[in-house]
Each structure stands twice: as structure tokens, then as C-alpha cells.
Amino acid sequence: MASRRLVRVGITEQSQGAQAQVARFACIAAVPSGLEEPAAAELAALGAQAVRPLRRAVALEADLACFYRLHLQARLPFRILRQLARFPCRSRQDLYAGVQAAADWQRWLPPEARFRVDSTGTAPGLSHSHFSALEVKNALVDWQRQHWGERSSVDLEDPDLALHLHLGGEGAILSLDGSGGSLHRRGYRAAMGLAPLKENLAAGLVALTGWDGSVPLADPLCGSGTLLIEAACQALGRAPGLGRSFGFERWPDFDPLLWQQERQVALALDRSALRPASLADGRPLAPIVGLDQDQAVLEQAKNNCQAAGMAAAIELQRGDCRDFQPPQGPGILVCNPPYGERLGQRDQLEVLYADLGAMVKERCSGWTLWLLSGNPELTGALRMKASRRIPINNGGIDCRWLKYELR
Numbered sequence: 001m002a003s004r005r006l007v008r009v010g011i012t013e014q015s016q017g018a019q020a021q022v023a024r025f026a027c028i029a030a031v032p033s034g035l036e037e038p039a040a041a042e043l044a045a046l047g048a049q050a051v052r053p054l055r056r057a058v059a060l061e062a063d064l065a066c067f068y069r070l071h072l073q074a075r076l077p078f079r080i081l082r083q084l085a086r087f088p089c090r091s092r093q094d095l096y097a098g099v100q101a102a103a104d105w106q107r108w109l110p111p112e113a114r115f116r117v118d119s120t121g122t123a124p125g126l127s128h129s130h131f132s133a134l135e136v137k138n139a140l141v142d143w144q145r146q147h148w149g150e151r152s153s154v155d156l157e158d159p160d161l162a163l164h165l166h167l168g169g170e171g172a173i174l175s176l177d178g179s180g181g182s183l184h185r186r187g188y189r190a191a192m193g194l195a196p197l198k199e200n201l202a203a204g205l206v207a208l209t210g211w212d213g214s215v216p217l218a219d220p221l222c223g224s225g226t227l228l229i230e231a232a233c234q235a236l237g238r239a240p241g242l243g244r245s246f247g248f249e250r251w252p253d254f255d256p257l258l259w260q261q262e263r264q265v266a267l268a269l270d271r272s273a274l275r276p277a278s279l280a281d282g283r284p285l286a287p288i289v290g291l292d293q294d295q296a297v298l299e300q301a302k303n304n305c306q307a308a309g310m311a312a313a314i315e316l317q318r319g320d321c322r323d324f325q326p327p328q329g330p331g332i333l334v335c336n337p338p339y340g341e342r343l344g345q346r347d348q349l350e351v352l353y354a355d356l357g358a359m360v361k362e363r364c365s366g367w368t369l370w371l372l373s374g375n376p377e378l379t380g381a382l383r384m385k386a387s388r389r390i391p392i393n394n395g396g397i398d399c400r401w402l403k404y405e406l407r
């Protein structure tokens with residue numbers, strides 16, 4: 001991300017620091033469908049206030065320090081929107097006037113800053129998101145022309161200010177997107193195997209298992225290793241946001257001192273460089289193992305583990321899941337086997353699921369298996385009864401995170 005920053009207008013750095021300690025603002029964290037409850041728990045544990053799970057989102061309040069902390073340390077959100085204003089919106093004219101009055105634009109959007117607007121939802125006279133976003137843009141550039149005689153450019157790729165409009169229930173919420181690119185991008189995954197899980201979804205699936213690093217964790221169809229890497233990062237306190245930049249670093253109220261403080265706190269939590277690797281309470285990290293039959297995919301997984309700083313914590317092997325030998329357990333198995341949309345794969349996949357079921361029953365007695373399924377017919381071939389079935393949306397596919405207790 002370029003180092004362009006908005007011109008600071010208004011309060012000084014010192015007073016800003018003091019203000020950051022007290023002023024709280026409303027936020028919405030966008031989270032994967034099905035992970036609202038664990039996301040709310042995570043955000044509350046990081047200091048967010050007034051936390052409320054919604055649909056695909058969590059409402060919360062944060063001050064600047066907490067806002068920075070959530071971006072650095074929260075593993076489950078896609079993005080966190082900071083509310084600028086909410087206003088009644090029953091027409092195009094309401095939207096135009098509401099946007100112009102929503103913030104001190106002299107401070108937030110000087111003409112040299114480039115911006116983008118995204119929009120969701122509908123209101124009377126505003127049924128197309130693209131049109132609503134254009135209306136916000138027009139309100140802002142008209143305001144700028146009146147004040148400065150010039151206007152900002154729109155930049156969809158690398159804006160200085162990313163605005164988000166949500167319309168619904170005859171009201172509008174105008175927010176700033178602090179992420180600067182979805183938070184699932186941690187910066188460690190250059191390489192992607194077949195159908196990789198998004199990092200935040202993988203982190204949420206691991207959170208739902210309750211795994212705490214003290215018992216072995218294994219993924220016998222590990223692909224690019226996302227579940228294992230996210231689990232290791234979680235267990236070793238490696239904050240997901242340490243290796244990337246954020247949109248709010250270009251905001252006019254960005255507080256570099258406060259940001260550095262929060263980065264130091266996050267860095268101090270990171271135990272990934274300790275040998276032997278240990279949990280926050282001093283217990284040793286249990287084995288984390290992965291297996292995949294595809295050599296090229298396994299190489300990608302190794303590169304990803306390396307880039308995430310987790311290579312020492314995760315043991316990867318090439319092999320067929322049918323030959324998987326679990327470490328001494330019991331522990332937790334996680335996996336996301338292929339569920340194949342293409343014709344012709346179906347029979348082979350049924351055999352794979354049946355063999356996987358047979359393997360875990362034979363060798364993983366006492367373990368718990370969590371399997372992400374996008375196809376109930378295939379999971380039937382496991383010949384096991386799930387004790388929990390949690391609906392999860394994986395990139396638009398309606399899936400279930402299934403829990404099986406292996407006796």
C-alpha cells in the first residue's frame with residue numbers, strides 16, 4: 001500500500017492521543033455467516049464494548065486504541081466499519097443531504113485524497129447499490145467543489161478513504177472501512193492450493209472446535225494448510241494483522257503513537273519464536289500435523305507455514321489420508337475434504353469419504369473429528385452420526401461444520 005496520507009486538519013497529535021483514550025464510536029464488524037457468536041466473543045475479549053451479534057456481522061463500540069487492537073488481533077472479521085453518521089433516508093435527496101452533513105469533510109476528504117464508495121441495502125428511491133454509491137460520490141464531490149473549487153478522484157484499487165453506505169429500514173449508515181483490503185488477507189498466503197478456505201473462516205472453524213493447543217491437532221487433507229496455520233497462530237498468540245497495513249493508517253485522525261503501542265502489545269503476545277513452543281500458560285504446544293496427497297499443494301502449504309512463521313510448529317507430510325497415522329492422542333481432527341461439483345467425481349468422492357470414515361474409526365479412537373461438508377450425500381458415506389451440525393457459508397456455498405465423537 002502506498003504511503004499517501006490525508007492531510008491532518010484540526011486536533012493536535014497530543015490532544016488526539018488523549019482523546020483516543022475516551023471517545024468511543026459505533027462499529028460493525030463483517031464476519032462469515034455462521035461465525036457471529038464466536039466473532040462476538042473474540043471481539044469482546046479484545047476489549048470491544050456493547051458487543052451484539054447480528055446476521056453476518058457484529059455490532060460493537062470501540063475507542064481508537066481498541067479499533068487498532070481489533071485490526072491487529074481479531075482473527076474472524078472480514079472488515080470493521082467505523083460509523084460516521086446515521087440518518088433517516090427515504091429518498092435520493094435525503095441521501096445527498098445526509099452524506100454532506102455526515103462528517104467534517106474538510107478534515108476527512110480534502111481534494112488531494114482519493115476515495116471509493118461501496119453500498120449495500122436499499123431505501124425508497126434507492127434500489128440499486130451502484131446508483132446509491134454514485135449518489136454518495138456526487139454529494140461529496142459537489143461539497144468539495146463548493147468549498148475548494150476542486151474535487152477528489154475516485155480510486156477503486158487503493159483509496160485514501162474507503163466509505164461504506166448501508167441502507168435499510170428507511171435509514172442510512174455512512175461508515176469508514178478501516179481494513180484497506182479484507183482482513184482475511186494476513187499476508188502469509190502467496191500460495192493457494194485447491195479451494196483454500198479463507199483465513200478468517202479457517203480461524204473461526206478452529207475456534208468452534210474449542211482446541212486450545214494442549215492436545216494434538218491434525219488435518220489429513222490439509223491442502224494449503226490454512227486450518228493448521230490459523231490454529232498454530234491462535235495457540236502461539238501470533239496476531240493476524242502484524243504482517244500487513246490498514247486503511248486507517250491514512251485517516252486524518254491516525255494516531256501513530258497509539259498505533260505503535262498497540263503493535264508492541266500484539267508483538268509481546270507472540271510466542272512463535274520460543275523453543276520449545278509453548279502456550280500462554282506455559283504448557284507445551286501439542287503436535288500439529290497435516291497430510292495431503294498432492295506434492296505441489298503440500299509445497300504450497302510448507303511455503304505458507306514458513307511465511308506465517310509457523311514452520312516449526314506444524315509438521316507436514318505427503319500421503320493419502322487413508323494411510324494417516326495420528327500422533328499420540330486423543331486430539332482433534334479437522335478437515336475440509338473435496339466435495340466436487342463436477343460430474344464424474346461423485347463416485348470417487350463417495351469412496352474417499354467412506355475410506356476416511358473407516359480410517360478414523362479404526363485409528364482415532366477417543367478423538368473428535370470436525371469436517372466441513374458442502375454435500376450431505378457425501379458425508380452420508382462416512383457412516384457416522386454428527387453430534388453437532390453448524391451452518392457455515394464458505395464462499396457462497398452452504399456448508400456444515402460437522403462434529404463427530406470417535407469412540
Ligand SMILES: C[S@@+](CC[C@H](N)C(=O)[O-])C[C@H]1O[C@@H](n2cnc3c(N)ncnc32)[C@H](O)[C@@H]1O
Pocket residue numbers: 193194195196197198220221222223224225226227291292293294297319320321322335336337338339352
Ligand atoms: C478442499 S481442499 C482443502 C483445502 C484446505 N482446507 C485449505 O484451506 O487449503 C482438499 C484437499 O484434499 C486433498 N486430498 C484429496 N484426496 C486426498 C486423499 N485421498 N488423501 C489426502 N489428501 C487428499 C487435495 O489434494 C486437496 O488439497
